[in-house]
């Protein structure tokens with residue numbers, strides 16, 4: 252058992268023990284290391300000013316790099332990782348091409364957002380050599396600028412087209428890091444702080460389950476994107492935790508026949524990639540799920556257990572009849588997600604259990620699926636209302652219907668009466684208009700900053716008509 256975490260910060264090897272391990276990376280960088288290039292604006296993953304590149308060991312023992320928000324990455328999550336900050340990307344006094352492009356295209360004014368944009372653009376040049384306005388805008392969806400405006404920044408992105416090698420990552424001795432990390436990964440980690448802080452990083456699922464049974468008070472942390480925000484807002488401090496996002500055995504995404512099996516610790520970027528071919532409707536929703544920095548860390552398991560009625564994955568999981576695999580030292584059980592939630596943030600998970608897998612049946616050839624997310628902004632916004640529809644038809648008539656709406660009650664709501672109203676009816680505007688009207692009687696939304704209860708009812712009704720206008724029966 253190791254009692255410190257080990258990671259690399261740019262070229263420097265870092266060891267951390269004790270209470271220091273419980274700090275957000277951005278706080279530690281700025282106040283402990285004096286590295287103020289990484290800015291903090293929102294502290295809740297919304298603005299991207301704190302963007303860094305993070306390399307972590309993939310299932311093949313190789314470092315894989317992605318951008319994340321340092322304000323909601325805690326040091327304990329960084330064990331056996333390589334952090335690259337904006338200070339680490341220039342070389343020998345020469346700016347990185349992304350920095351140079353920002354200067355030359357006048358992409359910065361006050362400069363507060365600039366390091367975050369630079370890091371996202373630097374990552375873009377690592378992953379591809381050609382960029383369009385559309386790919387640049389997608390990449391930068393998690394970065395906000397409030398004074399320069401985006402035109403100059405996108406221009407900087409376009410100026411990076413065809414950037415010649417060597418790339419940024421080739422400047423680091425990744426082979427040496429990988430060799431060291433792969434040896435260290437054979438030990439679990441325990442860190443105790445002076446004020447009762449406790450951190451465990453189990454070596455495998457078996458150990459995680461034993462820890463869960465012995466110390467059920469430990470908060471499970473996967474991506475930490477929900478928990479990190481709660482911590483930073485002082486709502487629920489992360490002081491006694493068990494980290495699980497590194498457990499490859501529960502992070503795999505694979506297609507098995509007609510189902511997609513998604514490990515609970517799979518992050519949304521991996522699920523996004525896996526759904527492009529097999530479930531394009533979910534893929535489209537995941538493209539506007541948060542932004543890349545969040546998707547690279549956030550997991551499907553976290554989304555399910557956070558139990559928000561506006562969690563974007565849930566309508567899809569409901570209408571396709573996803574089964575949740577819950578595992579403890581006593582064994583494994585499967586629960587239909589439609590029976591999992593029992594009230595607002597209440598669900599059928601025992602204190603000794605971990606959600607380990609989501610079994611998602613893929614739509615059959617004769618099924619039509621519609622998934623909708625309505626929010627004030629397209630990117631990086633919380634849903635006002637979500638809707639999932641899964642219908643089967645034969646000879647122009649609807650033979651089966653599963654419908655689920657979010658943002659309209661304490662949990663996702665199955666619209667059973669609207670389902671009944673659809674079955675046996677023709678695929679027509681009148682059919683969907685009537686079902687939408689019936690759906691409004693099954694929901695009890697609240698009014699809040701994202702919309703009034705009445706507005707939400709109108710949205711649900713209109714989404715039925717949108718589905719009809721956009722989709723044809725298979």
Ligand SMILES: Cc1cc2nc3c(=O)[nH]c(=O)nc-3n(C[C@H](O)[C@H](O)[C@H](O)COP(=O)(O)OP(=O)(O)OC[C@H]3O[C@@H](n4cnc5c(N)ncnc54)[C@H](O)[C@@H]3O)c2cc1C
Pocket residue numbers: 295296297470471472473474475476477478479480495515516539540541542545548549550551552553554555556557561562563564604605606607631632633634
């Ligand atoms: C800026 C921002 C934008 C966001 N945008 C969206 C969005 O567009 N749509 C959306 O739906 N959500 C969004 N979220 C919420 C969040 O990113 C998701 O809910 C995410 O999937 C949570 O995953 P995580 O791994 O980060 O969870 P964590 O924060 O690690 O954990 C969340 C909860 O789940 C528990 N948990 C995690 N994994 C397991 C497991 N395997 N077994 C048992 N318990 C577990 C934790 O103990 C905790 O209670 C956003 C968050 C932020 C900060």
Ligand code: FES
Pocket residue numbers: 290291292293294295296297298299300301302320321322323
């Ligand atoms: S400070 Fe805004 S995302 Fe981290």
Ligand code: FES
Pocket residue numbers: 358359360361362363364365395396397398399400
């Ligand atoms: S340059 Fe000021 S916020 Fe972007």
